[in-house]
Amino acid sequence: MVHVLKHIANKIEQRERLTLDEGMVLFQTPDLWEVCRLASRVRERLHGKRAYYNVNRHVNYTNVCALSCKFCSFYRKKDDDGAYEYDVGAIRAEAIGAQEAGATEIHIVGGLHPWLPFSYYTDMLAAIRESAPKLHIKAFTAVEIVHLARIARRPNDIAGVLRDLKAAGLGSLPGGGAEVFDDRVHDEAFKGKIRSDKWLEVHREAHKLGLNTNATILYGHIESLDDRLHHMDLLRTAQDEAIAAGAGSGRFQTIIPLPFIPDDSELEHLPGPSGVENLRMLAVCRLMLDNFAHVKTFWIMQTLEMAELMLQAGADDIDGTVVWYDITKVGGSDTHQETDARRLCQVIRNAGFEPIERDTLYRPIARDGAEWRVAEVAAV
Ligand code: SF4
Numbered sequence: 001m002v003h004v005l006k007h008i009a010n011k012i013e014q015r016e017r018l019t020l021d022e023g024m025v026l027f028q029t030p031d032l033w034e035v036c037r038l039a040s041r042v043r044e045r046l047h048g049k050r051a052y053y054n055v056n057r058h059v060n061y062t063n064v065c066a067l068s069c070k071f072c073s074f075y076r077k078k079d080d081d082g083a084y085e086y087d088v089g090a091i092r093a094e095a096i097g098a099q100e101a102g103a104t105e106i107h108i109v110g111g112l113h114p115w116l117p118f119s120y121y122t123d124m125l126a127a128i129r130e131s132a133p134k135l136h137i138k139a140f141t142a143v144e145i146v147h148l149a150r151i152a153r154r155p156n157d158i159a160g161v162l163r164d165l166k167a168a169g170l171g172s173l174p175g176g177g178a179e180v181f182d183d184r185v186h187d188e189a190f191k192g193k194i195r196s197d198k199w200l201e202v203h204r205e206a207h208k209l210g211l212n213t214n215a216t217i218l219y220g221h222i223e224s225l226d227d228r229l230h231h232m233d234l235l236r237t238a239q240d241e242a243i244a245a246g247a248g249s250g251r252f253q254t255i256i257p258l259p260f261i262p263d264d265s266e267l268e269h270l271p272g273p274s275g276v277e278n279l280r281m282l283a284v285c286r287l288m289l290d291n292f293a294h295v296k297t298f299w300i301m302q303t304l305e306m307a308e309l310m311l312q313a314g315a316d317d318i319d320g321t322v323v324w325y326d327i328t329k330v331g332g333s334d335t336h337q338e339t340d341a342r343r344l345c346q347v348i349r350n351a352g353f354e355p356i357e358r359d360t361l362y363r364p365i366a367r368d369g370a371e372w373r374v375a376e377v378a379a380v
Pocket of ligand 1: 065066068069072073074075110111112143193
């Protein structure tokens with residue numbers, strides 16, 4: 001194993017792509033700290049001492065969902081206690097509040113609501129664009145996009161639906177809904193949700209329209225290590241294509257490894273990943289996804305303390321101030337999960353890095369209170 005790790009270290013030094021077998025070595029070696037050290041080396045090569053955060057606001061416009069994914073504790077059926085949907089006016093008010101508070105981004109995702117019409121989504125985007133024009137709108141996972149194509153009665157016109165959403169104000173796509181790209185796992189844990197081919201199709205179409213997107217992997221439930229590596233390989237290939245398409249194409253910005261959190265889900269008998277596993281997973285993502293500029297540790301699911309460690313193991317981004325996040329409740333906390341920029345900067349400094357506020361497109365931000373402007377073009 002030591003010899004193989006040395007070979008992998010040499011390849012990383014030479015900037016050569018790692019094979020899936022080498023990825024398996026990274027998962028199985030007892031030398032976790034060497035894996036973290038290698039990931040940190042790549043991270044420093046790309047970003048030096050910089051580590052990014054952003055000032056954003058999350059809006060989960062409804063928790064009503066046509067599906068019932070086993071791992072999900074967020075969804076409700078229409079008449080369930082706690083089921084809700086925001087009207088466009090409420091979302092507009094949220095956007096205005098976010099802009100006044102100095103947010104650069106509004107991040108919008110929700111359940112697959114069975115009855116809201118397609119116009120609800122385009123109206124929502126247009127209302128935000130009109131009332132809070134400085135906010136970048138990052139909205140709708142690939143799963144939601146496919147759902148919107150269905151309710152628009154254009155199930156085979158993903159490109160057209162994305163074009164309409166972009167015209168209404170959509171700025172980029174978040175990375176959710178990817179789960180794990182494996183049909184066995186998918187059909188057992190996420191039945192009814194789109195499979196990997198459709199998820200990747202949505203992101204490819206978005207890239208063709210010049211929209212940047214992000215990617216996730218949900219791990220630590222019933223998937224195998226091979227499944228995780230296969231997932232990374234498919235993302236790497238799709239990113240190769242986006243890069244080959246040239247300057248007008250969008251691309252994946254960030255990979256966000258998401259640990260499965262069993263609480264309140266149908267899979268709550270599973271233990272979920274340990275802290276050590278979370279650290280290794282993040283480092284392996286950094287090493288395998290050599291064509292992704294950024295690796296994010298999503299503090300809402302990892303905690304701010306783990307985010308500090310992860311910055312030393314390959315992460316360069318800890319996401320944002322968030323304010324409100326309904327989807328996952330770590331340790332049974334309520335849904336108001338919020339931090340401030342000062343705390344995020346402290347986390348980054350604790351880990352030995354220089355905090356850089358970024359916008360959604362990773363352009364550094366110059367800020368004076370709630371006033372901000374883009375300071376320079378993105379470094380990568
Ligand atoms: S994960 Fe998404 S699609 Fe699945 S039940 Fe939850 S909200 Fe619905």
